[in-house]
Amino acid sequence: MKNNSQTTAEQHNITIWEIKKDRLTAMQHKLFDTPKLLSVAAGRTTCSIFKVPQTLVDVNGKSYQPHIISVGPFHHGKAQLEMIEEHKWRFLRQLLDRTKAKGIVLEDYLRAVQPLEVMARECYSETIPYSTDEFIEMMVLDGCFIIELFRKFGEVVEVDEHDPLIKMSWIVSFFLRDLIRLENQIPFFVLECLFELTKTPRSPTLASLTLGFFNLVVQRPENVLKKYANIKAKHLLDLLRLTFLPPELEKSTKQENRPPPHVIHNISKLRRAGIKLKPHEAESFLVISFKNGVIHMPTITIDDFMSAFLLNVVAFEQCHSGCSTHFTTYVTLLDCLINTSRDVGYLCDWNIIENYFGTDAEAATLINNMGKDISFDIDECYLARLFDNVNHHYHSGWHVQWASLKYTYFNSPWSFLSALAAFLLLILTIAQTAYTILGYVRPP
Template sequence: MDINSQSHEKQHAITIWEVNRDRLTAMQHKLSDTPKLLSVAAGRTTCSIFKVPQTLMNVNGKSYQPTIVSIGPFHHGQLHLEMIEEHKWRFLRELLDRTEDKGMVLEDLLRAVQPLEVMARECYSTTIPYSTDEFIEMMVLDGCFIIELFRKISEVVKADDFDPLFNMPWVFSFFLRDLIRLENQIPFFVLEHLFELTKTPNSPTLVTLALRFFNKAVQRPEHVLEKYSNDKPKHLLDLLRSSFLPPELEQFTKPDNRPPPHIIHNISKLRRSGIKLKPWEAETFLVVNFKHGVIHMPSITIDDFMCVFLLNSVAYEQCHSGCSKVFTTYATLLDCLINTSRDVGLLCDWNIIENYLGTEAEVATFFNNMGKDVSFDIDDCYLARLFDNVNRHYHSGFHVQWASFRYTYFNTTWSFISALAAFVLLVLTVAQTVYTILSYIRSS
């Protein structure tokens, strides 16, 4: 390229940017902007409240969206949530009426939360568009509503005998679900701060009150809840999720000479290889093991609440950088075991699943969808040893062939009768052949 040509191109480029000066200015502004839809703080362990990824929303969108009550900024002000928004102010007024004798007024609550604003904002994965005053008001209003709700359910304070939020069963069932949705959270340290400021005499801890509240949906013995009374969770979903984690998660280290674990087959194929599934007692449904050809799984109740809980726990694990992937692993296990409604039927027959969701086909669809588009490392999960051992047993030679033979010919009465009839027919055919040969030999 000659010098004149280079000079012409340079002049042409300068002319373009001189003509589009506004565009250049706009680009320079973007260079100084910080991401808002996914903030830089979202990758830190301090960030714990996330917008659910669109890939998960496309499959199970309704399970992540609040139905009657908005908590925190993500769904604040939506029209279909206004009914409970009015009752939040009623709950706050009742709380202030109780604390007025102690000199605690609304301004005191606002001033107490103000120093927590920056730390609270950093808990959200997106930039919060509300002003300082709006954000603090939201934290106080939503936090006090949750605390008062827990106190009234546990009868720490008396509720109105005709309070519609407690006398209408459908409202309470949606409270249970809405308060564990990932997008519908406020930081637990905000709740705890407000709880301590307005604490009533002889009250259990906030963690205990919260777990008692959710125990209305997942009944567990009181001694199980007491183990977590001093926990410091990130938010309510994290609290409930943590209370189900096995006390000691098995650490799996794959030996160098062993191939990596593989995803296991569905129930129908495992049965044909002689692998069985049996229920067993455990404090949490996450404790699954495999011994002597049997997968032991605690019973799990599948209903509307549990579906929301499982989906939001998986979404939380997918988003939070410092969170173990235990629920994701469990969801992957069930997705592997269940392919069709027939697999669900077997789990129900064996008392591993209690189905209050709908048809067996709907349960199968739920578990198959729960495993879609989730990141899962089978080499580094708490069930890695189970996946490895089940696969080795599945491919371990003669006993598998014998189990398949038994399953094919002796699994049901009719298959046994058919096999017996075929065997008898074979014996008679052989006998007839032998008799014919002997007759021929004698005659000759």
């Protein structure tokens, strides 16, 4: 019996060891596995197209996902995007019909993009599961569709008067939003490669066509668009973002006896301290200044397009390692100024915001959600000096008390009349008391 027990124990130990050995082998294989959901290349500056972090998706819902058109691999093949997928082949056929006169056929498009495959794959934060042939086909099809779309709206090529993608306004509005979603991009150098292969001698630049298309909704002056006719970008979202960046501002310097900068109060509190907001003309709504108790801000239109643009460009700045944080700073400023629908109402009254998004409460919720779960360094942001100066003005003594007094007693005609009546009553009471005392001190 003793020998049998020893044998059983030995067999048990061997079984355990085999299990451990299998587990050890599996662990050793995992040591050399390459991360797929967030590739090692995602931290490089060459990576520019990201899956939006789940924390932002949880706050802002489907603002990062395309609604009618898929561009690139992240949303490729989804059923709800099949409608436009069919029209991509129609646009490609029309392009081929034009270029065949120059001897350029479909095979030439594929050959032109093939050398860019490795570099294009490295632009995505996830490992792309498609084969070389599938990936190149996707780049060519999506890239040619975007270029043809821009040419049609730029009236560079002939447009079918009954083309539903051009004539149906609801489709156009979704194109404008879907083409600036961070997850819905292809590298700009792929677009440039296809554009150079298919352009005509007198064609505008690709950047000009792109900005002309988005100007359907942004509506900036023609001279601004010409200024960025040859701008280089990482993708369409980045291109539009770059055209809004303000010129280099003077960097904030630490002043003696000043605490480090902090975020500012909402506009309801600032106005009680005498701080006002005034609109001013500028090429970009990011150009903001503070002087003599007044924050000067260009007017911004808050609508479906601008909300999608701000959300996606902030996500891009959060993910891209070599990117400035201008839009993150701007969104943080709006989030500071606005806490409630009343704050939105003040900014609308002062022409800082044109609200086409919904009610004041809906606009307040949108702006507050933009500022949630984002990384922000107030010491390094381009508005650090503004935050510092506004806070210093807010806490600086007598003028704040005087502004609060004016806000309380002179904010409306009725409050002024009430304050005046109380003041006259006080004067009369003092006069009556003085005459009474004089009657006792110096009787007649």
